[in-house]
Amino acid sequence: MCETCGCGDPEVVPIEIGESLLLENNRRAEHNRQHLAEDRVLALNLMGSPGCGKTALLEATAAMAPASWRLAAMSGDLATDRDAERLRRAGIPAVGLTTGSACHLDARLVHRGLHELEAPFDLLFIENVGNLVCPAIYDLGQNANVVMLSVTEGEDKPLKYPLIFQHADLVVLSKIDLVPHLGTDLEFLLGNLERVMPDPKVIEVSARTGAGMDDWIDWLEERRGAVSGVATADPQRAPSESPRLHPPGS
């Protein structure tokens, strides 16, 4: 610093910021939301533990969905493309989002996925990385969060991982056909959900037997109506192009 008059000496400057630490991700998520809204796409962020049955639910959904629904999916996975391959075999155009060591999807990865999906779609499943912790806080631009919990995981999971359930618009209780074999106390499980979610909505399903799948399809139909502005699927609606707000990579 200047030895003559002291100019250039540092001064401690306080600066008010007041911004979310996830601001950058939230901005990207809002951009994705704009993409999806322009094309009237219902986008669901499907979260749950590894092995809870996320991919199986989507395979069963592909088999049961009305022919007018145009499905698409992106699957987050640390190392492989296996889930996306399974979904493609089930007839859902799907891209894999390999996260490397990251334990969650973020809005940037989903944006990339949006530009990789080529065929037009109006119902997008974003199958998050199997994890009940980290995906909860990352907005991807989805319309709703679906948290999946298999009955094999134990009744106390909601209390152990409150945050992800707190962010859920719907809880899908999977592998419900196994309840008689496991002796799962469903009342206890639902009571635990009420301690972490103010107004839990729960659908019990078995992708294997098809139990509860009608309820799931009905819920999807209702949400689709809310997004597209019509109560039921409208085949007359002009099909929109897949999201192309701007060229890929920009």
Next chain:
Amino acid sequence: MHEFSVAQSLLDRVEREAQARGATAVLRIELRLGAASGIEVDLLRSAWELVSAGSCCRHANLDVITVPVRWRCPRCACEPASGAVLRCPECGVPARLVEGDELVLQRLEMDVPTPREVIPCVKPVDAATPR
């Protein structure tokens, strides 16, 4: 372990601010973290030490203000006890989260050299002194 991603975002944001203001060092970073923010403070500190090494923030104090989780009935304003069902026992309506999900960079303190334009650096000249 998403705390690494969050620490990296924090570093990017603070470095941008420091650069814009011509700071030589960041002294203090104040965060407001809700107990339901999904962030473990100890993990965030570990991640911060790693990501901030070698940056202008490496000596900064990371001060974390923890905000407890509070739910409230939107009708009668009563607050359910910790661990209780999140529905008002009187009104029967779902409670709403009042606070506790904050994940906020609140304020920074940094060393910013006094601009030379404001205090011009000139040697005091004694007019009586012969050159």
